[in-house]
Amino acid sequence: MRHSRWTRAKQESQEIARPPPDAGRMTEIVMIEGVSLNLGAPMANEAEWIGQREVLKQLLACWIVVDDKDLPLTPRLVGVPGIGKTALAMSAASMRDQELYVFQCTADTRPEDLLVTPVLSGAGKIAYHASPLVTAMIRGAVCVLDEGNRMNEKSWASLAPLFDQRRYVESIVAGISIPAHPDFRCAVTMNQDDSTYEIPDYILSRLQPTLPLGFPNRQDELAILQYHLPFAEPEMLAMTVEFLQRSHELKLDFSARDGLNLLRFAIKRLAQNKEHPIAKDIAWREALEHCLGEDAVDLEALAQRKSQDLGGNALPLGLGDFFFDPDDPLHPDFDGDLDDDS
Ligand SMILES: Nc1ncnc2c1ncn2[C@@H]1O[C@H](COP(=O)(O)OP(=O)(O)OP(=O)(O)O)[C@@H](O)[C@H]1O
Numbered sequence: 001m002r003h004s005r006w007t008r009a010k011q012e013s014q015e016i017a018r019p020p021p022d023a024g025r026m027t028e029i030v031m032i033e034g035v036s037l038n039l040g041a042p043m044a045n046e047a048e049w050i051g052q053r054e055v056l057k058q059l060l061a062c063w064i065v066v067d068d069k070d071l072p073l074t075p076r077l078v079g080v081p082g083i084g085k086t087a088l089a090m091s092a093a094s095m096r097d098q099e100l101y102v103f104q105c106t107a108d109t110r111p112e113d114l115l116v117t118p119v120l121s122g123a124g125k126i127a128y129h130a131s132p133l134v135t136a137m138i139r140g141a142v143c144v145l146d147e148g149n150r151m152n153e154k155s156w157a158s159l160a161p162l163f164d165q166r167r168y169v170e171s172i173v174a175g176i177s178i179p180a181h182p183d184f185r186c187a188v189t190m191n192q193d194d195s196t197y198e199i200p201d202y203i204l205s206r207l208q209p210t211l212p213l214g215f216p217n218r219q220d221e222l223a224i225l226q227y228h229l230p231f232a233e234p235e236m237l238a239m240t241v242e243f244l245q246r247s248h249e250l251k252l253d254f255s256a257r258d259g260l261n262l263l264r265f266a267i268k269r270l271a272q273n274k275e276h277p278i279a280k281d282i283a284w285r286e287a288l289e290h291c292l293g294e295d296a297v298d299l300e301a302l303a304q305r306k307s308q309d310l311g312g313n314a315l316p317l318g319l320g321d322f323f324f325d326p327d328d329p330l331h332p333d334f335d336g337d338l339d340d341d342s
């Protein structure tokens with residue numbers, strides 16, 4: 001189930017990453033140590049953050065510089081998929097009136113993808129293209145390294161000097177070192193799921209502080225859904241908010257994105273046949289099943305199963321478990337007489 005939710009997350013982030021209106025503008029080229037670099041274009045960013053002021057203020061505080069000798073911090077934004085990590089970073093960038101670049105990290109991201117990529121241009125020449133991260137470094141913009149823990153250690157290693165007092169990167173491919181503009185700011189979003197890497201401690205120590213995102217309260221949840229789907233009917237919004245709030249109470253991981261997707265599908269189903277519309281609650285329930293799976297229909301049963309699974313995996317260990325295999329006759333709890341019936 002986790003994997004399919006991650007796939008949904010990917011689809012949503014592709015939706016966010018639409019090209020900006022001026023994507024067709026002339027490519028900007030800068031010279032660094034005699035090498036010309038083609039810069040990327042910023043993202044269109046009208047993201048608005050709703051509710052949860054504290055975490056927004058914490059993120060903005062990380063990016064303040066209080067003295068000539070001070071440096072900005074690069075925080076980790078953590079939380080379940082779809083809770084709003086990318087949206088938070090995007091809206092913080094827009095509040096600071098800075099351009100925004102988002103680099104989507106994946107398991108296949110190579111160090112050169114993060115920095116500078118050589119591209120064959122006309123007449124067999126090589127053109128060097130700066131990544132969104134390097135473009136943000138040069139233009140003094142904000143870069144969000146999205147889903148940073150999908151990237152392996154080798155790629156992270158190339159960023160070590162960027163996230164300490166040195167604030168530069170070295171592109172082996174272009175043979176240059178690139179200093180970050182004083183206005184350059186960065187945040188890294190991270191998910192907890194099966195398809196992530198352990199980031200080494202020397203990198204984690206450069207990505208501080210950790211800012212965990214929680215679920216919104218009822219009022220904010222409604223406002224988030226309304227903001228993204230202003231055409232949704234109050235009844236449909238109410239059913240979705242009720243569902244999400246109940247799932248938060250039961251410590252299940254359904255997020256704003258899940259609510260938005262299921263509402264979108266239900267609304268489309270209702271709009272499909274204006275002459276013989278299906279009942280709203282039937283369309284909503286169908287959307288719930290198809291977006292979040294049959295399990296989501298009975299949240300209480302799902303929560304119970306989840307807590308049983310957790311309990312089953314968390315059997316307390318005795319001292320003997322550290323030294324002996326459970327079947328070892330030397331294990332203090334070994335009972336060779338046990339038969340199947342007992
Ligand atoms: N507080 C909020 N204000 C406005 N929009 C929000 C808020 N929280 C979530 N959203 C919306 O919910 C959707 C999912 O958010 P987002 O993509 O930022 O999640 P995420 O935590 O980055 O997920 P993932 O880990 O899968 O990348 C987006 O459409 C986002 O705009």
Ligand SMILES: [Mg+2]
Nearest residue numbers: 085086146189
């Ligand atoms: Mg994200």
